[in-house]
Amino acid sequence: MDKNKKYGFDTTSIHAGGEDEKNPKNALNPPIFQTSTFVFNDTEHVRKVMSFESSDYVYTRGNNPTLRLFENRMAALEEGKASVAFASGMAAISSVLFSFLKPGNNVIINKTLYGSSYSVATQLLPKYNVNYKVVDLSNLDSLEKQIDESTKVIYFETPANPNLKIIDIKNVVEIAHSRGIKVVIDNTFATPYFQRPLTLGADVVVHSATKYISGHGDVVAGVAISKDEEYIHKLKFDYMCEFGGVMSPFNAWLLLRGLKTLGVRMREHERNAIKVAKFLSNHPNVKEVLYPGLESFQGHNIAKEQMDGFGAMISFEIKGELDDAKKVVDSVKLAQLAVSLGDCETLIELPAAMTHLGYPKEKLEEFGLTESMIRISVGIENVEDIIEDLDNALCNI
Numbered sequence: 001m002d003k004n005k006k007y008g009f010d011t012t013s014i015h016a017g018g019e020d021e022k023n024p025k026n027a028l029n030p031p032i033f034q035t036s037t038f039v040f041n042d043t044e045h046v047r048k049v050m051s052f053e054s055s056d057y058v059y060t061r062g063n064n065p066t067l068r069l070f071e072n073r074m075a076a077l078e079e080g081k082a083s084v085a086f087a088s089g090m091a092a093i094s095s096v097l098f099s100f101l102k103p104g105n106n107v108i109i110n111k112t113l114y115g116s117s118y119s120v121a122t123q124l125l126p127k128y129n130v131n132y133k134v135v136d137l138s139n140l141d142s143l144e145k146q147i148d149e150s151t152k153v154i155y156f157e158t159p160a161n162p163n164l165k166i167i168d169i170k171n172v173v174e175i176a177h178s179r180g181i182k183v184v185i186d187n188t189f190a191t192p193y194f195q196r197p198l199t200l201g202a203d204v205v206v207h208s209a210t211k212y213i214s215g216h217g218d219v220v221a222g223v224a225i226s227k228d229e230e231y232i233h234k235l236k237f238d239y240m241c242e243f244g245g246v247m248s249p250f251n252a253w254l255l256l257r258g259l260k261t262l263g264v265r266m267r268e269h270e271r272n273a274i275k276v277a278k279f280l281s282n283h284p285n286v287k288e289v290l291y292p293g294l295e296s297f298q299g300h301n302i303a304k305e306q307m308d309g310f311g312a313m314i315s316f317e318i319k320g321e322l323d324d325a326k327k328v329v330d331s332v333k334l335a336q337l338a339v340s341l342g343d344c345e346t347l348i349e350l351p352a353a354m355t356h357l358g359y360p361k362e363k364l365e366e367f368g369l370t371e372s373m374i375r376i377s378v379g380i381e382n383v384e385d386i387i388e389d390l391d392n393a394l395c396n397i
Helices: 009-015 043-050 065-077 089-100 115-128 140-146 169-178 229-243 249-259 262-281 300-306 322-331 383-394
Strands: 082-086 106-110 131-135 151-157 182-186 204-208 222-226 286-290 313-318 347-349 374-377
Touching (some): 065 082, 065 222, 065 249, 089 151, 089 182, 089 204, 089 229, 106 115, 115 151, 131 140, 140 169, 151 169, 169 182, 222 229, 262 286, 262 383, 322 374
Parallel strands (some): 106 131, 106 151, 151 182, 182 204
Antiparallel strands (some): 204 222, 313 374
16 A cells, blocks of 8 residues: 555555555465564664664553554544554543543533443542533533633534534634643544544544444444644553553454445445434424434534534434333334444444433433433444334334
């Protein structure tokens, strides 16, 4: 692959990141370097590697050829300079937040956030005297009013989990950078195929690579990407290595396999999701559909500006109560009742009872969700089968 040429997304997802190291024995696919430790030629080799004069390896907790290839490829896809692979999405998120924050600081988080991310900000960080503020980041005036001299990070998802709220990345970045504040964005729902926050000014992008990056429900992993190579070096060796949230070489290899079809899968996911969203919008038993690809969706125009597509996550409210919502998710036959998302299979859940269980029930509406909200990760099965399955379930209420 020519390092000086800009290739398309699908080409990059298959080839990028391996230009400097040829696969052993001319293998088409990169091998899994399933080793904890690497050996040295002599003590001078040790010195060069330990002082970073050489890019050779010491110990897989610090780096490994399989992990490095995955990191390089993710950096290329997000149009960053470097990245750090983690054992999980939450390892990536918590490590990045700890890397920017110290006692006395505060972090601003969007009012709608994945349950474990919300718990890190509101329960874990305060134990280390790091404060937080919950803000509706779609209201830029409110954001500006909440910033103070102790604010060091603004962290959010867009689209947000689970209500798909769209945050204007450029405007948030402009406000943040004018005050010397870092912007960290979870890009899990969109993937780099549909959105690249670093090109819009974000400082760090994080992913739960468990989701679309893997795409097959067989990996737990995370990754953080930035255009600041010095920061990534610090994140890797001062935080990932010391906290120990290292990704296994086998998982890195599975993720590299998943990346090869990321573009193909995302196109199919979105094609299905648009049809499912339109079906739900016209169903007599559905009250509201939350999907950025619908023109009626509040953040549709911003999504069109900063995204190349709308993804495959849909949330909706039925015309009924919580018991009726439970009947819907209990009645599907094709869709699977499960947490997580981004797999080839269609997954369905009740966020308030599952992925967002950490939110206090009395404040759900304040945070942009309800007990009866249903979330779907639209898979790549035949869309007619997905729609028929949902229709049969909705007709049970």
